Amino acid sequence: MTDRPSLPGDGPGTSAVSSSSGADRSGGPPAGLRSSAGPGSSSDHRDAAGGSTEADRALADAWHTSWSRLIGLLIGQYARPDLAEDALSDAFEAAARHWPVDGVPTNTGAWLLTAARRRVLDRLRSEAVHRRKEPLMVVDDEMRAAAAAVVDPGAHVADEQLRLIFACCHPAIAPDDRVALTLRFVVGLTTTEIARLLLVQETTMAARLTRAKKRLASSGIPFATPPAAHLAERLDVVATVVYLAFTSGYHPGEGSVVLRVDLGDEAIRLLRVLDSLLPARPVIRALLALLLLQHSRRDTRLAPDGTLVLLPDQDRSRWHRTEIAEGVALLGSLAPARPLTAPVTGHGRAIPQAPHGSLPAGRPGPADPSTASVVTRLAEEYRLQALIAAEHATAPTAADTRWDVIATRYLELERLTGSPVVRLARAVAVAEVAGPSAGLLLLDGLEDQLPRHHRVPAVRAELLSRAGDRTAAATAYKEALTLVTNPTERAHLESRLSALTQDAV
Amino acid sequence: MLAFGSSLPSGVSLAPPETGTLVVDSAVHSSGFDGDASALSGFALVDAASLDEVLDRLPSEGTFEVRPAEVT
Numbered sequence: 001m002t003d004r005p006s007l008p009g010d011g012p013g014t015s016a017v018s019s020s021s022g023a024d025r026s027g028g029p030p031a032g033l034r035s036s037a038g039p040g041s042s043s044d045h046r047d048a049a050g051g052s053t054e055a056d057r058a059l060a061d062a063w064h065t066s067w068s069r070l071i072g073l074l075i076g077q078y079a080r081p082d083l084a085e086d087a088l089s090d091a092f093e094a095a096a097r098h099w100p101v102d103g104v105p106t107n108t109g110a111w112l113l114t115a116a117r118r119r120v121l122d123r124l125r126s127e128a129v130h131r132r133k134e135p136l137m138v139v140d141d142e143m144r145a146a147a148a149a150v151v152d153p154g155a156h157v158a159d160e161q162l163r164l165i166f167a168c169c170h171p172a173i174a175p176d177d178r179v180a181l182t183l184r185f186v187v188g189l190t191t192t193e194i195a196r197l198l199l200v201q202e203t204t205m206a207a208r209l210t211r212a213k214k215r216l217a218s219s220g221i222p223f224a225t226p227p228a229a230h231l232a233e234r235l236d237v238v239a240t241v242v243y244l245a246f247t248s249g250y251h252p253g254e255g256s257v258v259l260r261v262d263l264g265d266e267a268i269r270l271l272r273v274l275d276s277l278l279p280a281r282p283v284i285r286a287l288l289a290l291l292l293l294q295h296s297r298r299d300t301r302l303a304p305d306g307t308l309v310l311l312p313d314q315d316r317s318r319w320h321r322t323e324i325a326e327g328v329a330l331l332g333s334l335a336p337a338r339p340l341t342a343p344v345t346g347h348g349r350a351i352p353q354a355p356h357g358s359l360p361a362g363r364p365g366p367a368d369p370s371t372a373s374v375v376t377r378l379a380e381e382y383r384l385q386a387l388i389a390a391e392h393a394t395a396p397t398a399a400d401t402r403w404d405v406i407a408t409r410y411l412e413l414e415r416l417t418g419s420p421v422v423r424l425a426r427a428v429a430v431a432e433v434a435g436p437s438a439g440l441l442l443l444d445g446l447e448d449q450l451p452r453h454h455r456v457p458a459v460r461a462e463l464l465s466r467a468g469d470r471t472a473a474a475t476a477y478k479e480a481l482t483l484v485t486n487p488t489e490r491a492h493l494e495s496r497l498s499a500l501t502q503d504a505v
Numbered sequence: 506m507l508a509f510g511s512s513l514p515s516g517v518s519l520a521p522p523e524t525g526t527l528v529v530d531s532a533v534h535s536s537g538f539d540g541d542a543s544a545l546s547g548f549a550l551v552d553a554a555s556l557d558e559v560l561d562r563l564p565s566e567g568t569f570e571v572r573p574a575e576v577t
Contacts, residue, residue, distance in 0.1 A: 135524075138555040172526040172556060174535035211523070215535070218524045220556035220573045230557075 055099040062108040063092065064269075067188035069153045070113055072160030075167075076147030078120050079139040081217050085185065087119035088112070109153040135218030137167070143223065161186075162277045163223045165270075169238040170221045177212035178241045179248070184209060187245075187266050197263055198248055232283075232374040238274070239283045239378060242267050246291050264295040283379035285330050290382050292327035293389035296320040308488045312398035324393045331390055334383050335375070377416060384413045403432035420449035428459060436467040454483035458493060465500055474500055517550065520573040526556060528569045533560065550574065 067088070074084035091112045105111040127134065143160070150156045168181040180198065183189045189197070195205035215221075226234040246267035271288040278284065300314035388409045395401040410426035413419075424446060431439025440463050446456045461476035477497040484490045527534040553559045559571050 135520075140554070170556075171533040172535055177535070214523065218520060218573065219526055220524075220553075220559070220571070222555035222557050224555070224557070226557070 055096075055104055058099060058104040058108055059092065059095055062095070062112060063188055066109045066112060066153055068161050068164055068186045068273075069156070070109065070116060071185050071188075072164040073113065073147045073150055073153055073156070074116055074120060075137060075164065075223055076139060076143045076160045077117075078124070079136040079144070079223070080120070080134060081137055081185070082134065082213055083120050083123050084116075085213075087116040087123065090119045091115035107152055107154065110151055113150070113153050135214070137217050138220055138222040138224075140222075140224070159225070159277075160223075161273065162225050165238055165274070166225055166234060167216060167221055167223050169234070169241045170216075171234075171237055172219055172221055173212060173215055175240075175244075177208060177215070178237070179244050180205065180209055181212050181216060182241050182270075183245060186270065231278075232281075232376055235278070235281055235283055236376050236378045239287050239382070242270055242274075243287060243291075243382075245270075246295075262298075264291065264298060267291055268295060281379075282334055282375045283382065286334055286379050286382035286386055289327040289330035289334070290386035290389055292323045292330070293386055293393050296323040296327070296393055302488075306488065308492050310492075311392060316397070319393065324390075327386065328390050328394065331383070331386055381413065381416060384409050384416070388413075401432070403429050407433050420446055421453075424450070424453075424455060424459060427463070431463050431466070436463040439463045440467065452483060454480045454485075454489070454493075456480075457483065461496070465496075470500055516577050518575045518577070520575075522572075525570045525572045526560075528560065528563055528571060530567065531563070531565045550576070 070088050070091075071081075071084050074087060075081050078084065094115050095108070095112060099105070143163070147160060165182070165186055168185050169178045173181065176198075180194055183194045183197070184191070191206050191209055192202055194209070195202040198205065200208075225231075246264055248263060268288065268291050271284055271291065274284050275281070275288060296319050297311075297314060299318050299320075300316075301309055303309050388406050391402055391406050391409070407426060407429040410422060410429050414422045414426055423442060427439040427442035427446075430442055440460065443456065443460050443463070450456050457476045457480040461473045461480060464470075464476055465473035474497060477493055477500065480493050481490065481497070484493060523536075525536070527536060551559055551562065553562070556571060563569055563571075
């Protein structure tokens with residue numbers, strides 16, 4: 001039996017699909033914003049106009065604080081994601097033209113909202129002339145009325161921002177498209193930027209976004225925060241999207257691409273927004289802790305010449321200590337899903353962990369603890385990963401790393417996920433604790449489970465070389481080189497292999 | 506409402522296939538089902554405010570395609 005529901009209540013547009021007017025637009029904030037990317041990226045004519053730096057700064061600020069709120073408000077009012085996106089891009093472009101000349105308005109958000117609404121109305125009028133029918137998003141009447149009444153987006157409770165995030169991360173949208181939509185609608189990146197970040201052709205990304213936007217508008221996806229019964233599972237989907245966005249910002253070897261945003265910063269900012277709108281959700285806090293701890297090492301991952309710097313060789317004095325401290329503190333507020341089996345060591349720098357069942361401390365508590373404290377498997381996975389990252393981040397030197405604790409965490413993580421990738425990481429940790437042969441034992445069978453993964457032979461090679469078996473190590477390095485695609489990692493493997501053969505002579 | 510072939514009840518028009526959401530044993534997928542390869546065994550019109558409301562009402566087992574429709 002096949003269910004084919006009708007979705008009334010949104011006028012005649014619900015089932016109509018016509019070509020989207022926003023199809024070929026990359027949209028996004030205007031060139032003026034890109035000056036926040038760093039040196040030399042834009043704003044030539046505006047410099048001559050004078051006062052451009054203030055206008056540029058105000059634009060960048062407005063983009064950071066208001067983009068997703070404004071998009072949310074516009075969708076809330078007009079139920080048209082495509083028009084909301086185009087109109088807001090136009091409003092930012094208009095701001096880039098007017099602000100340097102006329103001065104920055106007192107309330108930039110209100111200015112942009114008014115300008116964007118005017119554009120939407122223009123478009124709706126011209127559509128009425130051409131009798132075009134566009135799909136509508138499912139927005140309830142109450143939301144529509146509330147959004148229409150907003151004058152100052154800054155003073156407004158950011159409910160529509162949350163709705164926007166949940167809509168972009170709806171399970172009925174393909175996982176890759178969720179990431180792209182979130183970067184476009186919630187973060188406000190252009191198609192070009194998203195294409196670069198996700199390593200796809202710009203034309204491909206434009207086509208994918210067009211399709212995804214159409215789906216967002218026409219499949220009956222509600223512009224709504226999920227009911228309590230579904231909130232935990234839907235928040236897991238959101239967290240996964242944020243995590244994917246974060247990791248896609250880390251492509252060693254792609255360093256030559258200059259972007260105005262750091263995706264790591266944006267992912268963390270998004271989690272902070274989520275944490276403020278939905279306080280004390282374990283999956284959000286655990287992921288925030290994990291990303292802060294990983295991102296704290298961002299300045300030391302690549303050498304000036306672009307080569308990969310491995311964790312033991314990174315300059316720990318350049319790690320961001322405040323972020324590490326915040327990540328560790330967040331972990332302290334998260335209760336473990338089950339009793340811990342970590343060994344007690346005498347290092348005296350234990351990562352704080354809340355006792356089982358305790359209430360989160362240090363941050364505003366949840367309104368309803370019974371639903372807010374749902375610890376999903378994903379939340380526990382992120383928490384364990386964050387604990388591992390915290391061990392690395394708090395070790396005074398590489399030699400001080402508590403590999404025994406890390407190996408235990410990986411064991412817990414492997415039990416939880418059954419993931420061969422986790423086993424690979426555990427093999428490395430176990431080798432540090434109990435020697436290369438103990439690590440090698442754990443690698444058995446992994447090549448079959450991860451057949452195209454260069455890291456399996458790479459780790460095997462490293463452990464074999466430590467165990468003194470140079471011939472086998474060289475063979476494994478060569479195998480890894482046939483699988484590796486990333487140029488930075490390839491260079492690293494090649495140097496390991498040549499060091500090995502030179503030593504052997 | 507079974508076995509009405511390719512025609513829909515009068516007054517109902519379905520949104521295009523790309524708006525469809527496939528649900529297999531409660532798991533939500535992003536695309537509609539393969540109309541050529543799958544046999545249609547039935548059709549039901551559900552009055553619901555959104556896709557989520559329909560998903561909540563579907564049986565936990567079975568394969569369903571959910572599509573917006575317009576009733577005139």
